[in-house]
Amino acid sequence: MPKRFLLPLLRLLPCAPFAWIFVLATGCGHSPGVTVSTSAPPVAVAEIRPASVAPEAALTQFHQTIGPILEQRCYACHGDGEKKGGLAFDELKTKEQILQNPALWLKVLRNTRSHIMPPAEKAPPTAVEQAALESWIKTAAFGLDPARPDPGRVTIRRLNRTEYRNTIRDLIGYDFDAEQVLPPDDVGYGFDNIGDVLSFSPIRMEKFLTAAQSVIEHGVPQSNKSIGTQLVLAKDFLPAESGLTNPDGFTPKNGEHLSFYEYVEVGHTYQAKKAGDYRIIVSAKIDGEAQPVDPQVAKVTYKSDGKAIRQFEYPWDDALYSVEDKIVHWEPGEHKVSFAIEPTKPELQPLRTRWNTASSS
Numbered sequence: 001m002p003k004r005f006l007l008p009l010l011r012l013l014p015c016a017p018f019a020w021i022f023v024l025a026t027g028c029g030h031s032p033g034v035t036v037s038t039s040a041p042p043v044a045v046a047e048i049r050p051a052s053v054a055p056e057a058a059l060t061q062f063h064q065t066i067g068p069i070l071e072q073r074c075y076a077c078h079g080d081g082e083k084k085g086g087l088a089f090d091e092l093k094t095k096e097q098i099l100q101n102p103a104l105w106l107k108v109l110r111n112t113r114s115h116i117m118p119p120a121e122k123a124p125p126t127a128v129e130q131a132a133l134e135s136w137i138k139t140a141a142f143g144l145d146p147a148r149p150d151p152g153r154v155t156i157r158r159l160n161r162t163e164y165r166n167t168i169r170d171l172i173g174y175d176f177d178a179e180q181v182l183p184p185d186d187v188g189y190g191f192d193n194i195g196d197v198l199s200f201s202p203i204r205m206e207k208f209l210t211a212a213q214s215v216i217e218h219g220v221p222q223s224n225k226s227i228g229t230q231l232v233l234a235k236d237f238l239p240a241e242s243g244l245t246n247p248d249g250f251t252p253k254n255g256e257h258l259s260f261y262e263y264v265e266v267g268h269t270y271q272a273k274k275a276g277d278y279r280i281i282v283s284a285k286i287d288g289e290a291q292p293v294d295p296q297v298a299k300v301t302y303k304s305d306g307k308a309i310r311q312f313e314y315p316w317d318d319a320l321y322s323v324e325d326k327i328v329h330w331e332p333g334e335h336k337v338s339f340a341i342e343p344t345k346p347e348l349q350p351l352r353t354r355w356n357t358a359s360s361s
């Protein structure tokens, strides 16, 4: 295999499942293919089960099985006063030195597995010893558990442009055009959502800040309070049965056109969801005809739940717009706003206006 293909393979190794080996206390058995040029006898090896072990058990395994292997195979240079490469196994005394020393055990694993240690002139561990050593390192020293495999590290990653746009839309309902503001994402292995590839340059950081600013401006109310309003048109103000006096002439169906000559009251019922102060704003227009000027004066009363809240007297006008308001306190529930109009001079006869003529015909 050409060397350059080796690298990606090696990088995959930490995620690849380990081949777990059960080691039995046979004390013999060399695997075929491994030449053992030893005069040193093999070490009796106890079973080390492939499951993460409790610290006490891990320590016992070390003293019963691993220690003797190291003593037999390594102490010539790493013990009994020898400290080749700065390493003496008999200096590992405390529980911490033995069990919380993954860097050392990784070196041991690598050096023995690759037959670098012990050097060629010394007899290497037997296959059974080697298996026991590897098994203990993986389970006890590294705490690996095949029942709960470590999936490896996860790169904390940023969202790519598309994800950012979708997330903003889901969160605050604003469809932010990310492509206008954010630079295109890098692509790795044909994908644009790989954490390792989604880098964060200073310029991109600035763009994200700009994006966030614009998102906030669009998605979050600028003022801290907005008051709900309800608009009700005059045609939705209906006459109450009792309020209707209509001796001669037309019957108004709603509040759209009311005459200066008839007493009528029209109202509309609101549903107040919450208790509070409600501002009632009434817009009206007095629409007389240019000629002749009508001597009638109308008294207009605004009511909330039948109680007068404002009262005005209006003389004839051609096009007078009036906007009147009043704040009332309402408890939750139904409330009626009404509008009563009444001639102040009952003795006057209504002039026949163009509109009057049209309605009664």
Ligand code: HEC
Pocket (backbone or CB within 6 Å): 070, 073, 074, 075, 076, 077, 078, 084, 085, 086, 087, 107, 108, 111, 112, 117, 118, 119, 122, 125
């Ligand atoms: C014949 C002598 C000899 C024997 C036996 C021996 N080693 Fe070594 N070992 C050395 C020497 C020399 C070095 C230092 C090599 C270097 O620094 O290049 C070393 C280095 C090491 C290192 C690397 C230390 C470091 O900090 O990088 C490890 C791990 C190691 N040995 C493990 C073992 C194990 C495990 C055994 C037994 C299975 C063993 N060695 C047996 C001579 C030996």
